[in-house]
Amino acid sequence: MPAILYLSRGDVEGLGISVADVIRDLEAAFAAKGRGEVEMPPKPGIHPRPDSFIHAMPAYVRSSDIAGLKWISGFPDNPSRGLPYISGLMILNDPATGVPLAVMDASWITAVRTGAATAVAAKYLARREATHLAFIGCGVQARSNLDALAVVQPRLTDILAYDIRPEAAEAFAEYGQMRHRLRVAVCRTPEEAVRGAELIVTATPILKHPTPVLLAEWLRPGVFLCTLDFDSSVTPAAFEAADLLCSDDVAQLDFYRLDGYFRGVPDRIGDLGDIVAGRMKGRERPDARVISINLGLALEDVVTAHRIYQAARTAGAGRDLEL
Ligand SMILES: NC(=O)c1ccc[n+]([C@@H]2O[C@H](COP(=O)([O-])OP(=O)(O)OC[C@H]3O[C@@H](n4cnc5c(N)ncnc54)[C@H](O)[C@@H]3O)[C@@H](O)[C@H]2O)c1
Structure with a gap:
């Protein structure tokens, strides 16, 4: 089995990926969605506390052959505990074999891709x-x-x-x-x-x-x-x-x-x-x-995670984990 690349929040942020690149990726992904080239079931979720959520967000973007899932939570009382409202993990899979390629912190992805999606809508x-x-x-x-x-x-x-x-x-x-x-x-x-x-x-x-x-x-x-x-x-x-x-x-x-x-x-x-x-x-x-x-x-997350994965492999960032 190939090793999984693990990227911490610091690893992801350290890659210096530009918001403009994420906006371009998302615009292409939304166009693919409009052409019917995205598989993305509505997110199932669990709700352990009032107004909290933990959502599973899978997507496959056929035109760019990118597959993955985000497991993301929002807990409104977290800021009073010194924790962020939103936290989670992202998994990227090899679309040819299903084998997990990477696991990474999802905070940066969630923040940046959401802004980028607003920018695509604004455009x-x-x-x-x-x-x-x-x-x-x-x-x-x-x-x-x-x-x-x-x-x-x-x-x-x-x-x-x-x-x-x-x-x-x-x-x-x-x-x-x-x-x-x-x-x-x-x-x-x-x-x-x-x-x-x-x-x-x-x-x-x-x-x-x-x-x-x-x-x-x-x-x-x-x-x-x-x-x-x-x-x-x-x-x-x-x-x-x-x-x-x-x-x-x-x-x-x-x-x-x-x-x-x-x-x-x-x-x-x-x-x-x-x-x-x-x-x-x-x-x-x-x-x-x-x-x-x-x-x-989820389509926003997987295309952003794919860009991060490629940049990290090029830069030698993160560390390999055995499955
Ligand atoms: N649509 C998306 O793609 C997407 C992605 C990520 C987060 N979100 C949502 O965006 C929202 C903000 O997330 P965040 O990570 O910035 O959270 P955050 O905790 O960093 O910021 C939320 C802010 O809202 C303020 N606030 C709370 N109640 C308010 C009120 N009634 N009026 C005005 N301000 C109020 C808080 O004081 C806080 O500063 C959440 O609802 C989150 O679930 C949406």
């Missing part, structure tokens, strides 16, 4: 000239989404940051100023952040019984809103107000509806894969209000 659904970007929830995802949106939205000048913990918004403000040289306003209410924005990302914890706050009348004409937290932040009326409603995977969204999420969210949802593959139109009018519900897909 097709946002106005390029948008300058003001709001975040509701200023944790790990806010940072990686800002990094990725900065690649595809070249006119960004201002960030509007709201977090239920003002210290988290302050720390994020420092990140935005230092890393991206953008003006960052820490907002006292979600309304203040959203009303001023042309681009919005919601990244608060996912709750089974949410009390969303984001109202339809706060959304400007021409806005692009990407939800990473299901329907935890956005009210059903705000979803209803969208001129175009999309998701990174409609099949998975319907699967979550069976589990009680997305109550009151309209059924008229386009699939990002179809848009990227040119089978459906993206933004058509500058004043359209567009919402993308990004659930996070």
